[in-house]
Amino acid sequence: SVDGNIYSYTFLYSYINYVYCSRFVDFSETDNVIEFGPGSGRQVEVMKKFHPHLNFYLVDLGPTLYLCHQYLKAVFPDQVLPYTHTRDSDVISLRSQGDLAFIGNWSIDRISPIGKSLSFSSAVFGLMTPESTRRYLGCISSFSDHIFMVESANNDQREIYSLEGSACLPDFLEILGDEFLLADREPAFYPLSMREGFGGFEMMMWTRPA
Numbered sequence: 001s002v003d004g005n006i007y008s009y010t011f012l013y014s015y016i017n018y019v020y021c022s023r024f025v026d027f028s029e030t031d032n033v034i035e036f037g038p039g040s041g042r043q044v045e046v047m048k049k050f051h052p053h054l055n056f057y058l059v060d061l062g063p064t065l066y067l068c069h070q071y072l073k074a075v076f077p078d079q080v081l082p083y084t085h086t087r088d089s090d091v092i093s094l095r096s097q098g099d100l101a102f103i104g105n106w107s108i109d110r111i112s113p114i115g116k117s118l119s120f121s122s123a124v125f126g127l128m129t130p131e132s133t134r135r136y137l138g139c140i141s142s143f144s145d146h147i148f149m150v151e152s153a154n155n156d157q158r159e160i161y162s163l164e165g166s167a168c169l170p171d172f173l174e175i176l177g178d179e180f181l182l183a184d185r186e187p188a189f190y191p192l193s194m195r196e197g198f199g200g201f202e203m204m205m206w207t208r209p210a
Helices: 009-022 042-050 062-075 083-087 105-110 130-143 169-176
Strands: 032-036 055-060 100-104 117-122 146-152 181-187 201-207
Touching (some): 032 042, 032 130, 083 100, 105 130, 130 169, 146 169
Parallel strands (some): 032 055, 032 117
Antiparallel strands (some): 146 201, 181 201
16 A cells, blocks of 8 residues: 555556656647557556546457446446447547547457547557557557557567467567657566566557657
């Protein structure tokens, strides 16, 4: 606990990611966060409590997205948009401030944020083939000013996750290298230890040159 407030391990891990992003992203000048694989929504909760004006586009598989929706609806009941808001739209753009939209991963090519955007993911692309990753990052690069990811710098996770082929840093450099600069990379860590034993994960920040 800190000053009488109790913080969970999950909260601290999400806070570490937020602090890292804050070194490169001015959140007061950022309009949107597009998170891929938001899980239960804890990362969203941390960011939104610091920056209520941010719009969030949350992209995931249907069952996981439902769990995220239910959790964040309990935390931010007035900001969660109904599924119909995005399901029935040809173009998904949030025009207000502080809204949370939930988007199936099959609709990624319909996302069109307004203003400056940070794309965020943790241990997502390493579970995809380079070909699938290329599709996702192709869409992401079209609307992002910054891209944060926690992914492997090498292909060790192929054996760990029993994958024949999975994306890692060389693939990201090939896909993003023409439009984005890898501004920083450093070993990922948990609140009390380095993040070891899962394929050499690193925190990476990609920025679009001015």
